[in-house]
Amino acid sequence: MKKFFALLLALVMSLSLVACGGGDTANEDTSTDDTATEENGGDTATASDVEIAVVLKTLASEYWGYVKAGCDAAAADLGVTVNVVGPGAESEIEQQVSMIEQQIGAGCDAIIVAPNDAGAASGALASAIGSIPVLSVDTNVGIEGQTSFVGTSNVDAAKEGGLWAAEQAGEGANAVIIYGQEGDNTSNMRREGYQAACDEAGVTVLDALSGQNTTDGATKTMEDLLNAYPDQIDIVLCHNDDTAIGAMNACKSAGVDDMIIVGFDGNASAVDLILAGEMVKATVAQQPYEMGYQAVEAALKAIKGETVEEVINAPVTVVTAENGQEYLDSLAAMQG
Incomplete structure (x- = not known):
């Protein structure tokens, strides 16, 4: 687990930010640390003022549970609020589009999406491009103006x-x-x-x-x-x-x-x-836990105005009988 480090904000936000959460609470999880603060030129800002939405393909699978775990870990380590949502199945394209629109409408500071359909997700994200950082995780949305893609080839x-x-x-x-x-x-x-x-x-x-x-x-x-x-x-x-x-x-x-x-x-x-x-x-x-963590980390950097790579690659390994137990041990460690 990456070490917890203090969140340093370049500018004190002029407006109080509202929670980035949709009206659809099914399949939703929020991870936050409200206590982390850092002085900046004599002023203070709570880390939980930064709110990042994550819309995954679904939360009803083991794989996406690992991505969510990585997002949750980053939220705890970085002291930010991360709202993780996802439809009931990867085939629920319209439900995912609705979730994307809800998260953007609620006023999040950045949004991370694993699109079930790149075209549909692009349409839903269009209004956010240029206003907040827009990132893809695992599967590339590929929309023009996207901040970064975190995932595997x-x-x-x-x-x-x-x-x-x-x-x-x-x-x-x-x-x-x-x-x-x-x-x-x-x-x-x-x-x-x-x-x-x-x-x-x-x-x-x-x-x-x-x-x-x-x-x-x-x-x-x-x-x-x-x-x-x-x-x-x-x-x-x-x-x-x-x-x-x-x-x-x-x-x-x-x-x-x-x-x-x-x-x-x-x-x-x-x-x-x-x-x-x-x-x-x-x-x-793949490394779903690491992808989730890196996506939240990159979103925070973008919110702060720092440079973020357009593509952040995550490694892969072929798991067989020879390395399977070692791999399972690593998964257990990720989940704590």
Whole structure:
């Protein structure tokens, strides 16, 4: 955990800032430290005057819980108020747009968004550009005038996972890709990375279908793929860990027990399966906790008028049976 440091404000705010929270309280969390103050030229300002909104894709998943934990930790360390909200599912695009609009309308000092749909999020954020810092986390909104993007190159990360699977399966293997929601930018980039890995390693991609970002959706998709390509599939490259679990469930139901399934996100549930010797053999682990922390940190710098990099890269690792326990230990430490 990063050390707590005192918040230094360059200017004393002339107006009292109102809370950055929407009318929709579902899936919402607020982290704040009201006691931190710092003198600036003889004046004082409470750190909790700074209020940052974070609108994630959802709070109903393990992965986004880690992002939220990082945001909460930054709020405590930096002494600022951070309101974290998210819709009930990643498919709830309109609900996320409404949350973005609510947070901006309530008067936050900066907003951080992980868009479910980049185009829809851009439209909702347009009014904030030039007025407050606007940042993306995990998935890039890509709106003109955006302050910063904090996240991972999904293309490069997926390619790492694909190359690992290709090495395990050997030359001449066949793969299928189960990507995420149709039109989702993150899904497109991960699919691109998997395809690039297969092309480079000489692996044939038999098909690529959407699993709708869910375990049940991926189960149905994998059933269709097994029926279309019986006894031909060696590798399943998945959009996320929920998708990987769905693919595994379909394989088990079909009596298949020798598949190499690769997930994405590094969720503890997937790593547990890897360590147990299940067909989920690897997961491409981002650093969601660190991304959440860095996004809040960058937003605060922007509020203070400091220079913020346009892209802040977060590293990835391919978690396998060899490093899985070490990775789980690190996740436990992040959660305190």
